[in-house]
Amino acid sequence: MPADLELVWKGRFKPEPPTEEEELAIAKIDPIDYAVYSRRLEMACREAREILKRLGISTFIKAGDTAQGYYCKNGDMSIAEVGTYLHVVTGIIPIKFVLKHYVNEPTVGLKDGDIFFCNEAIYGGIHNPDMITFMPVYSDGELIAWVAAASHEPETGATEPGGMPNMAKTRYDEGLKVPPIKIGENFKVRKDLIELIENNVRYPLMLTNDQMARVSTCLRLRKRILEIAEEKGNDFVKGLLRKIIVETGRVVSERIKKIPDGRYRHVAFLDTIGFAEGLIRLPVELIKEGERVVFDLSRASPQVPGPYNAFEHAVEAHLASNIFQYLLSDLPASSGCLLPFEFRTTPGSCLNPDPDAAISNTTYLCPVVINAIQIVLIKALFSNPEFRKDESIVLPLNGGLRSFTISGRNQWGRPVTNFLVVISNSRGGGARLDKDGVDSAGFWFCGYAEAADCENDESVLPLMTVWRSFAPDGGGPGKFRGGTGVSFGYLVHNTNSLLLTCIGNGNRFPITHGVFGGYPASTRPVVILRNAKEKLMKRGVWPRNDKELVKALIDEVGKDLIIVPNAHPTITLREGDLVAQCSGGSGGYGDVLERDPQSVMADLKAGKISHWAARNVYRVVYDEESLKIDWEATEIERRNERRRRLERGRPFRTFLREWEKKSPPQSALTFYGDWPVPFSSNR
Amino acid sequence: MRVQITEYLDIDLDEEVWLCNRCNHRLGSARENYKYGCLVHERSPEEIYERLANTDLNFAPDPRWCRLLEYYCPSCGLMIECEVLPPGHPITHDIDIDIDRLKSKLARERGTA
Known part of the structure; x- marks a missing residue:
């Protein structure tokens, strides 16, 4: 059978009506x-x-x-x-x-x-x-x-x-x-x-x-x-x-009724299908009418020939995971929570593929869709003051799952295959209506998950943790900054060889976006340094994060220092090699020019942003040694930046005439479907 | 009656217009996309995220794949929204509230209907 x-x-997760009994x-x-x-x-x-x-x-x-x-x-x-x-x-x-x-x-x-x-x-x-x-x-x-x-x-x-x-x-x-x-x-x-x-x-x-x-x-x-x-x-x-x-x-049902009727939209994009890079379109239209909410996802890219597909019920399960943590976090996680929600997908799309499709990276695809759903929910909820008071206006935790699978013989000579969960469990939380996102907040699926201690990984895997630190510039800039993730550096230790499989996304296109003028969280690749132990000891440098590693060994880029996408086929590592990856950050909230300059300095002190971002993005004028803010010069710089915006911004329709002539390179559209909107002829 | 819709946007329901809630500039019909009334600037992501090395894959989004669209209030220069899209992708009409139903709902709540 x-x-x-x-x-x-069809049956899915909605509860059946109570029986008479x-x-x-x-x-x-x-x-x-x-x-x-x-x-x-x-x-x-x-x-x-x-x-x-x-x-x-x-x-x-x-x-x-x-x-x-x-x-x-x-x-x-x-x-x-x-x-x-x-x-x-x-x-x-x-x-x-x-x-x-x-x-x-x-x-x-x-x-x-x-x-x-x-x-x-x-x-x-x-x-x-x-x-x-x-x-x-x-x-x-x-x-x-x-x-x-x-x-x-x-x-x-x-x-x-x-x-x-x-x-x-x-x-x-x-x-x-x-x-x-x-x-x-x-x-x-x-x-x-x-x-x-x-x-x-x-x-x-x-x-x-x-x-x-x-x-x-x-x-x-x-x-x-x-x-x-x-x-x-x-x-x-x-x-x-x-x-x-x-x-x-x-x-x-009572809570849903409080959302103004209307349509709310957002479009997210993936940049990989696992074994190859490419843009995948993931649009969300929330249609709210009375007590009912429909998520129309029908113009997503076609089924891909890799593992980044998700059955429709998996998308719905991911929505459940999201609303249990945000919109309905005060209620029991029960089938009853799912009653008002419906989904529309297109058969043959990556969100409704053939039963024979590869789907093992569903959990790398769906969080991107659900990040977009959280953004449309914020836009739908904001106008009701009740939602602004009860902490519902919070951007999603980073949905760009990244990690390593390690396989081989460990330091005890035993076969081992395991996953460095700590990378996926230390992602940045979304910025909020009135505060920054939580740095290294947790795991998108699992609010209570922990980023285990270094010793937990080192006891079973032939790895030594070289650094674990906040990923500088990992969170999306904004009036309130998106939480940043963590940069991890591991040295291969006490083994002859190890197979490393990199899994993840957010290499060329940001996964987790901002809202109301906030920027998305940055992309971040995997960095591998061959013979790292020897090279770093010789130079006497021990970097504290991936950016410092690249800056310190810039002359090795393209030689022994390799930058690869987060989704990458299995690579063999040898004793003394170093591999670095970052958990993703989340999106920012509001205009960067409204960020308190003191918060910018606090981020600098904590290593959460770079001087480059403080100057070029947040437009703060300060002394790099003492971090003393020049308040007057900052005010002038921000006023000038607003004036420059008025000079460089163009009226919408003028802008649109030029914009509509553009497109990404053909190589980015291999798996995209019809440009610019897949399945648009179905309508 | 004025309703706050986002951090930076209000709707005047009597006149059915979008307003910048920092400077009260009128951005256009509330039945249309507020972006029509904004100034737009297309930005390379490398202006916001530091590029570290001269490599194909980097620490900033790929500017050939990804552009930042910044929407400014034409009066005060506030950044009302920032959209991240592949170049040439249709602009999102992100907030499309049913104005008639919102008016009726608020009128009911205030006991004027």
């Missing part, structure tokens, strides 16, 4: 019990998160990039806790698949103690490194709920180590893809099925250990909800799970 595409494509149960729950027991479920999810984090060994789990939650007996998500919201949303369809296809299937069936597993996007997941383990919960022989635990595993046996291969062209290059299967019965995982998974990956120890960690997490979730069933009865539990969905849905 192939994937149930109808279930994945659930409505009766909801009616019997008094408000105090609702408050107490919904909080108990939330606490149980947090406890489960700690269990998974302590038992798991993948760098993702250690950083807190996990999810655990409770689902109604029909699979609708009731309540979940971070780690990563994205994973919990995607538990819904695998559970519904099991309910639809296996309950009455005599070779599978469903009973207490069953353990299921799935890591397949066309069965409702995101991409195959995301692995979810789920179990039914029975009380007195009755199915009352489901529990699930999910994590990202940086290895799937794909054509390149790490599970997110840049070179993938179809799904068949992406490694292990398991549809929902029963991997255990009577609370025990089957050895033969574990063997099947281990046989398909480069780092079996990690996958098996983390599978068991997810099972343990599910068992604790199960234990806690059964305690409530014991106290209050099965009907109470079923009603409670459904009431959380109904209540959040009601609050979300």
Whole structure:
């Protein structure tokens, strides 16, 4: 039986209406019990998160990039806790698949103690490194709920180590893809099925250990909800799970009504498809009418012949991840939050590709779309003063995922494949209505994820951290600056050779944009210095970030100092080589000329911006030694800059006549589709 | 009635015009894109992000792929918005509020309808 595409494509994450039985149960729950027991479920999810984090060994789990939650007996998500919201949303369809296809299937069936597993996007997941383990919960022989635990595993046996291969062209290059299967019965995982998974990956120890960690997490979730069933009865539990969905849905509808009706638009662009560079168009039109919001993404670029595609349900899951952290951050993460939202995509586009498409870098594509969605939401929300008061006006955390996958033998002689999560988990937060973005804020998907200590990486990988520091000029300039990311420098240490796969984007085109005159965050490449140990020791320089490295060894550029894109096929590194990458920054808010000059000096002191930017972008006049501001000269310089703007700016229609004649080089448009608007003839 | 729509833009709903909220300059019909009333400057990203080495790939966006469009108030020189686009890409009509519904909503809230 192939994937149930109808279930994945159409059913998706929205909850079904309450059944008559659930409505009766909801009616019997008094408000105090609702408050107490919904909080108990939330606490149980947090406890489960700690269990998974302590038992798991993948760098993702250690950083807190996990999810655990409770689902109604029909699979609708009731309540979940971070780690990563994205994973919990995607538990819904695998559970519904099991309910639809296996309950009455005599070779599978469903009973207490069953353990299921799935890591397949066309069965409702995101991409195959995301692995979810789920179990039914029975009380007195009755199915009352489901529990699930999910994590990202940086290895799937794909054509390149790490599970997110840049070179993938179809799904068949992406490694292990398991549809929902029963991997255990009577609370025990089957050895033969574990063997099947281990046989398909480069780092079996990690996958098996983390599978068991997810099972343990599910068992604790199960234990806690059964305690409530014991106290209050099965009907109470079923009603409670459904009431959380109904209540959040009601609050979300009220909130959406406060947004002025209209259309709000933004266009983002990617600059890679993994194995090749190219512009990919990702437009968003938010259409708001009454209680309904439609995101029209139908003019995105066509499906690409690399792994930067995303199924429509994955885009919706990413929206969920975003709104749970921003617009609806005060509500339980529940299916009810998704009720008002609809999506439009074009079949054959990169946001609605063929089921055989490579999609393993979906998580590098969708955050760019959702960054654009956050910008249109800011523009839609701003005019209502309530949203300005409640901290809703915040630019998105950087959506340009970047990192390294390292594969080879570590310093203990053991085979290892792992992902430097710390790079993706230290991105800059977006600037806000009244303050700068948070520097090194976290992980776009996962507000609670951590950037693990150097020692965490150095204990399992043959790397030595040379520097970890704020990436100067990483945040978008503005009245309020976008948070900057972190620059990382690693020296290959205690190994003969190591395979490095660079994954990411933001090489030629900015990923995370600003708003209301704020600039986007800058692009940033990967820098590799061969024989770095020898060269740096000889020169007696130990740079503190990638910019200092390039400036100090400018004569080595193009020789032993190589600048490569963030998405790059596997490179072999040798003992003593150095590799540097930056986590991305976020966009700025407002006109740079309104930035307080004292904030500019504070940024200089903290290494968050360069003197070049202070002078040329922020237009502050100061003494470089003492950082003393010349207030009068700064005022004159900023007044002059405003005057220069009036001189160089042209009336819109005059400007448009020249602008419309331009285009990027043809080499940038290989995967773009029809220039300038793909699929425009469909209208 | 005047409503703040962005950090720097208001709409006068009675006259249905966009206004710069720093200097009150009238930017044009609120039923059209406010950008029509702005001065526009196309900028190379290398003027905002420092280019470090003479290499194809650098620490600034590629000016052949990416341009910054700065929209200024024609009266006070405030940068109202900055848009990042590939050269020649259609300009975004980013805020397209349903003016009639906004008027009715605010009138209802103020008890005048």
